[in-house]
Amino acid sequence: MEDKAATINITLEKNYDSEFCGSIPLHLVNLIQPHGMLLVLDKAQLIIKQASENSEQFLQISLDELLEQPLSTFLSKEQVDEIQAKIASQGNHGKIPYTLSFKAKEKLIDFTAIVHPSEDYVLVELEENTIKSSEIPFIGLYQHIKYITSLLKQAASTAEVAQTAAVELKKLTGFDRVLVYQFDPQWNGIVIAQAKEEDMLDYMDLRFPASDVPKQSRDLYFSNPYRLIPTRSYTPVRLIPIINPLTQRFTDLSDCNLRSVATVHLEYLKNLGITASMSLPLIINNKLWGLISCHHKTEMNPSYEMRSALELLSGILSAQLANKENEKAIMLRAQLRGIHAQIVEQLYSSPSFAEGLMSGTPYLHDLLSLTGAAILFEGGVWTSGNTPQHQEIKELVSWLRRNKIESVFATDNIGKDYGRSKEYKDIASGLIVLPINVDQGEFILGFRPEVLQTVSWGGDPNKAIQMEADGKTYHPRNSFETYKEIVKHTSLPWREEELEAAAALRSAVLEKIIKESY
Incomplete structure (x- = not known):
């Protein structure tokens, strides 16, 4: 497993990175997933200009009562003052986490909130706080993170770091399958580590075409610490009004964790035989090196605390993978410098x-x-x-x-x-x-x-995208059975x-x- 360079860096004659998939504007969908609600505020007075339709279910008040109201109508003065102060100091960058208590119909509803300041408006993502007895408390998560970090530091190679992470993250989260997935130079991905339930398909060492994670999806991982789909069987929720009154355009949902998912990806999950998924980026030297991909056969919505722990662990895993890759590079450079010195001596003699x-x-x-x-x-x-x-x-x-x-x-x-x-x-x-x-x-x-090298694909990469007769509608492949390709002239x-x-x-x-x- 250790010497993956020859496999990962193999040059394939065909480019499987779909321009068609990569051109779809995923950030301008005007739809969110229903496990949370979204508010769009003006920056000056924090007046609610747009809201997701399901706000009525969460707050038990109509959209007419919500829209054009200042946030102070529903939050305490202290909370509003804190949001304004943090927005002022944060500028238009980053995500600010809060626990917010909304006053609605004479009762308080606690939400976990993410506030996104932008140049033209402020986005507020809200998910209701529902404490489950099965959830690990913060101190428990902290202890797990420390333990997993110590294991990653002890791992001797890139492969061992990745496999340790897959095994431990599966234990921590309860997902049915956790994969660590590395991109090759053409953005195809290969599974370099896996932990799974026995009845799930084995994807170890299989390669998946670049069209599975097209360019605009890869780019969004730089602004989103994770991508969560608690269930593929959801009904998307619209923002009302449809056009953002502050910009006269669709609201840019690039940074939103709640952003709805392309229908073709939900179909892809169905074909994989999974209901819920969560993926986290592995970023090394400001480049997307790979992904942690978590799958579950039934609906699953990890708590905000668990997601935050996974976000932290993805950064720690990225750092440990970078260390192992750097160690290999340093050792090879030292070896080559020694040979170079001897050759130069021969050159002059x-x-x-x-x-x-x-x-x-x-x-x-x-x-x-x-x-x-x-x-x-x-x-x-x-x-x-x-x-x-x-x-x-x-x-x-x-x-x-x-x-x-x-x-x-x-x-x-x-x-x-x-x-x-x-x-x-x-x-x-x-x-x-x-x-x-x-x-x-x-x-x-x-x-x-x-x-001659054999590349094993998770399904035929030539059938990764199946277009309908209209030339616009397309579907993902419906088989992930191993497909072997012999790479020649390389x-x-x-x-x-x-x-x-x-x-x-x-x-x-x-x-x-x-x-x-x-």
Whole structure:
């Protein structure tokens, strides 16, 4: 499980990231899920300008009695003053949590609230406080978080961190299945850890196409700490009036946890055989690295405290995954720096730089994990290991010159860009290029052979989206049975650390050439 790089970073010929799915404006739906209510206030006086239709059920007052009323009609002066003070200090950023007591029909109703200040208005999400005897108290959650954090810190690898998280989060939350899901460079995701009930399908190591989590959904994870669907069998609730009176547009619900879900995603959950789901982002270096995905066979609505604990744990898990990835990178960089130093020493003690790179121990192959290499310099061609024929190398160099490859370039599927290379895919499906003098056709080339790899998908990715005859309505795939795809014309991927080593070696070679010229 540990060496996932070759699997995760494999380059697939087909792009499964759907532009159609990625273009749907999910934030302008004007609908929320019914387990909470939503109010839209003006910023100056906190007057209620929009409200979800189900506010009547929560507050037992009509929308006519609610709309155009100041929030102070329903909250104590102290609570209103606190909201205004925090909005003033927060600006238009962040989410402010509260416990608010609404006065309605001579009684107080306690809500957990999230206040979102924006430039034009204030959004208030409200969920009624209903304490269940089965819920873990705050001190219990704190103890669980500390315990899980200590386990994550003890894990020895990325895979172990992820698996520990899946197991412990399933215990903590009671969800039937918890998956840790990592994105590949093309935004397909692979399940790298799993904890589940015995009667649920096994998704371990399966890949899911990028269209399952399209671009606009991925982007929203940066503004939402989690995405919760307590039940897929809900009836969406409208905002009234439909058009926001403050902007004359639909209200932007990007940051709202209550935002309603696209019908196609609810259908997707049905096809998965689950009723409730919750997903949390794993963000590393300001990039969406993966997701924690929680599934339940029946309706499930974790408490606000539990959701907050999961939000905190997703951040802790992200940090621990980043630590393990950084540890691997540091160790590889140290190893490559040692090899680089020895090669540079050989470079300066050899009659020519080509001999310094191609002979001795270690040499170019060791630095970049090559099975073949070629150097073209001052009209000469030097090769070592398994390489294409000299004429094929010269034709490849002509292509590199035409495409003005002037900095380190690497691909694990050269055949995708340069079709003629497929004739020698067994020798050179992967290519790394260190340009010396592009105009003169002088390059250092490294080759890696084709490695046939089997990708196991959770359902046929070619059937991820099924369009109806109108060209507008679409459905998700209805089967998640394992579908195997053989990836051809592809080598093992080039690691970032190897590209850095290649750039450093190129600089050393150019420096030696310049010194010898003067």
